[in-house]
Amino acid sequence: xxxxxxxLGEFDLIQRFFQTQSELxxxxxxxxxxxxxxxxxxxxxxxxxxxxxxxxxxxxxGRHFFADANPEWLGWKALAxxxxxxxxxxxxxxxxxxxLALPEANSAWLEAFxxxxxxxxxxxxxxxxGGDTTAGPLNICITxxxxxxxxxxxxxxxxxxxxxxxVSGALGDARLAxxxxxxxxxxxxxxxxxxxxxxxxxxxxxQLGIALRGIAxxxxxxxxxxLGDLRHILRQSNKDAEIFLExxxxxxxxxxxxxxxxxxxxxxxxxxxxxxxxxxxxxxxTIIKISNELHLPLTQIxxxxxxxxxxxxxxxxxxDGKEVNSQQAGLLLKSFNHFA
Amino acid sequence: xxxxxxxLGEFDLIQRFFQTQSELxxxxxxxxxxxxxxxxxxxxxxxxxxxxxxxxxxxxxGRHFFADANPEWLGWKALAxxxxxxxxxxxxxxxxxxxLALPEANSAWLEAFxxxxxxxxxxxxxxxxGGDTTAGPLNICITxxxxxxxxxxxxxxxxxxxxxxxVSGALGDARLAxxxxxxxxxxxxxxxxxxxxxxxxxxxxxQLGIALRGIAxxxxxxxxxxLGDLRHILRQSNKDAEIFLExxxxxxxxxxxxxxxxxxxxxxxxxxxxxxxxxxxxxxxTIIKISNELHLPLTQIxxxxxxxxxxxxxxxxxxDGKEVNSQQAGLLLKSFNHFA
Numbered sequence: 221x222x223x224x225x226x227x228l229g230e231f232d233l234i235q236r237f238f239q240t241q242s243e244l245x246x247x248x249x250x251x252x253x254x255x256x257x258x259x260x261x262x263x264x265x266x267x268x269x270x271x272x273x274x275x276x277x278x279x280x281x282g283r284h285f286f287a288d289a290n291p292e293w294l295g296w297k298a299l300a301x302x303x304x305x306x307x308x309x310x311x312x313x314x315x316x317x318x319x320l321a322l323p324e325a326n327s328a329w330l331e332a333f334x335x336x337x338x339x340x341x342x343x344x345x346x347x348x349x350g351g352d353t354t355a356g357p358l359n360i361c362i363t364x365x366x367x368x369x370x371x372x373x374x375x376x377x378x379x380x381x382x383x384x385x386x387v388s389g390a391l392g393d394a395r396l397a398x399x400x401x402x403x404x405x406x407x408x409x410x411x412x413x414x415x416x417x418x419x420x421x422x423x424x425x426x427q428l429g430i431a432l433r434g435i436a437x438x439x440x441x442x443x444x445x446x447l448g449d450l451r452h453i454l455r456q457s458n459k460d461a462e463i464f465l466e467x468x469x470x471x472x473x474x475x476x477x478x479x480x481x482x483x484x485x486x487x488x489x490x491x492x493x494x495x496x497x498x499x500x501x502x503x504x505x506t507i508i509k510i511s512n513e514l515h516l517p518l519t520q521i522x523x524x525x526x527x528x529x530x531x532x533x534x535x536x537x538x539x540d541g542k543e544v545n546s547q548q549a550g551l552l553l554k555s556f557n558h559f560a
Numbered sequence: 561x562x563x564x565x566x567x568l569g570e571f572d573l574i575q576r577f578f579q580t581q582s583e584l585x586x587x588x589x590x591x592x593x594x595x596x597x598x599x600x601x602x603x604x605x606x607x608x609x610x611x612x613x614x615x616x617x618x619x620x621x622g623r624h625f626f627a628d629a630n631p632e633w634l635g636w637k638a639l640a641x642x643x644x645x646x647x648x649x650x651x652x653x654x655x656x657x658x659x660l661a662l663p664e665a666n667s668a669w670l671e672a673f674x675x676x677x678x679x680x681x682x683x684x685x686x687x688x689x690g691g692d693t694t695a696g697p698l699n700i701c702i703t704x705x706x707x708x709x710x711x712x713x714x715x716x717x718x719x720x721x722x723x724x725x726x727v728s729g730a731l732g733d734a735r736l737a738x739x740x741x742x743x744x745x746x747x748x749x750x751x752x753x754x755x756x757x758x759x760x761x762x763x764x765x766x767q768l769g770i771a772l773r774g775i776a777x778x779x780x781x782x783x784x785x786x787l788g789d790l791r792h793i794l795r796q797s798n799k800d801a802e803i804f805l806e807x808x809x810x811x812x813x814x815x816x817x818x819x820x821x822x823x824x825x826x827x828x829x830x831x832x833x834x835x836x837x838x839x840x841x842x843x844x845x846t847i848i849k850i851s852n853e854l855h856l857p858l859t860q861i862x863x864x865x866x867x868x869x870x871x872x873x874x875x876x877x878x879x880d881g882k883e884v885n886s887q888q889a890g891l892l893l894k895s896f897n898h899f900a
Binding site: 254255258259260261262263264265266267268270271272273274275276277278279280281282283284305306308309311317318319320321349350351352354355356357359361363365366368373375376377439440441456 | 601602605617690691715796
């Protein structure tokens with residue numbers, strides 16, 4: 221971790237700043253972390269009954285966030301998207317490394333960034349254990365680690381014919397917030413504030429992922445848009461799916477928009493960081509119980525079918541029980557490129 | 561790992577390209593990797609007798625390498641600097657994640673980059689297990705994982721009074737190559753080719769690190785320059801050091817330069833990726849045996865002393881057995897900022 225440490229004196233401050241917060245967390249709750257920041261490597265103790273889940277996400281200015289994004293939100297979101305990946309497999313967070321390229325050592329920016337970062341790190345008991353800082357165009361790369369009991373990871377490849385398809389929370393709000401911020405549409409007073417948090421500070425569904433171990437047959441987190449992401453499950457499981465469009469959960473704010481906007485944003489808006497998972501219909505009561513315990517809506521939006529052709533297909537069913545035609549489906553499946 | 565996958569069609573090719581090579585490695589030698597690229601997380605099996613070492617390095621264009629750097633060398637070096645961190649603790653490589661931001665999907669660049677990357681990955685049996693690709697200013701972030709038998713990690717904090725201080729290989733060649741490439745000095749015909757490989761394709765001292773388990777009391781890899789890096793050991797161990805300047809190992813190519821250049825480059829040139837470690841003098845025979853077995857020079861350059869003041873000090877001894885004065889020492893300790 222020592223290669224060409226930037227010579228800017230302020231970078232020492234950065235490291236000391238992150239290191240202090242990291243040490244505080246580890247002192248309060250060392251968990252599996254045997255050694256944090258300060259040596260060539262961090263050290264994790266391993267548990268023979270557990271497997272280690274690893275995920276890495278890189279966030280780039282202008283692509284994943286606006287250049288003038290609130291750094292506190294950015295710190296939160298950079299870890300949130302990684303915790304969301306851990307959640308999707310049912311892993312309990314253990315810790316993370318942060319590699320950060322910064323154009324300059326701006327202490328106000330850094331203070332706010334680390335405030336957001338450590339807020340979510342503390343909320344999910346996931347300490348910073350190592351990393352790297354360098355001068356360069358703003359780039360945030362987090363690698364996060366979690367533990368899962370042996371053979372209990374929920375994979376994308378496990379969907380079975382007849383499984384119910386579920387999603388957590390409500391989808392499309394992050395996309396709606398983005399549209400409003402870009403002035404593509406206008407929201408009623410107060411509505412933007414209500415939904416912008418979904419875009420800026422998503423809540424990874426960590427407790428849900430853990431609760432779904434042994435219950436869900438497959439899962440992933442919705443980051444690129446529900447229907448596009450669902451295809452990953454179908455492709456790896458060699459299955460088709462049937463989705464009831466109206467059942468895709470939407471917030472009251474999104475429901476104020478036209479049906480077209482509602483359906484597009486909920487079906488493929490992306491940036492949701494809710495979980496999509498499949499489970500046997502015999503698990504419905506258990507899943508509703510989990511929903512109540514976590515105070516998190518879980519909605520059954522369709523089911524897994526046997527694959528009819530050489531590639532997986534999603535059959536989208538409208539309010540009248542009819543499959544939507546290919547043109548409509550194309551609009552719904554259209555991938556939105558948020559920052560292009 | 562799925563957040564906002566770039567919409568560029570070529571990025572699918574990247575992912576498929578890296579994924580194919582990754583799958584090949586895992587098929588040949590699965591080791592601890594239970595699940596590689598393709599799900600929300602990678603999965604590692606854990607060994608109850610081992611601890612997990614984690615290190616993360618971010619390489620940025622213009623700072624850690626020239627913008628027009630040979631991508632094959634870059635792929636090699638990006639993993640090498642991380643394996644060097646694993647080596648410094650005595651860890652055996654298990655796998656790595658790669659997060660890559662690219663201004664454009666240039667297939668020739670990518671082919672060469674991955675060629676270098678997988679060449680070193682194969683050489684050290686360290687498979688790619690996951691990661692992220694995105695559009696953005698060129699940025700390479702690798703996080704690498706290794707295993708170490710419980711309580712056997714070689715830390716920076718373990719140096720004891722009376723320990724010998726050793727370094728592997730020869731130092732200063734990477735700095736000399738950089739000086740030649742920048743036309744700060746001229747080398748004899750053939751010399752640049754001979755040493756440039758030390759800058760472009762350093763060999764992480766993985767086997768040495770493993771061999772030093774239970775023998776070295778402290779270690780780190782020399783990346784910022786020997787004397788500066790040695791200070792990390794001294795600071796964490798609360799010790800002083802005595803270094804015999806002439807003993808710092810230098811290549812025959814570097815020895816053609818002026819004594820000033822020789823000493824500066826070897827003592828603080830950086831980018832060496834050799835190991836500096838301390839061990840009891842009773843271990844000398846064992847260390848010489850390791851050196852012979854690995855065909856790697858190991859040179860005793862000084863010793864660890866008790867700390868005389870409130871901060872660690874390095875006493876540099878010249879050929880006449882006299883301590884160099886503070887002005888000379890300041891020149892030797894001067895940190896070179898390679899790409900500023």
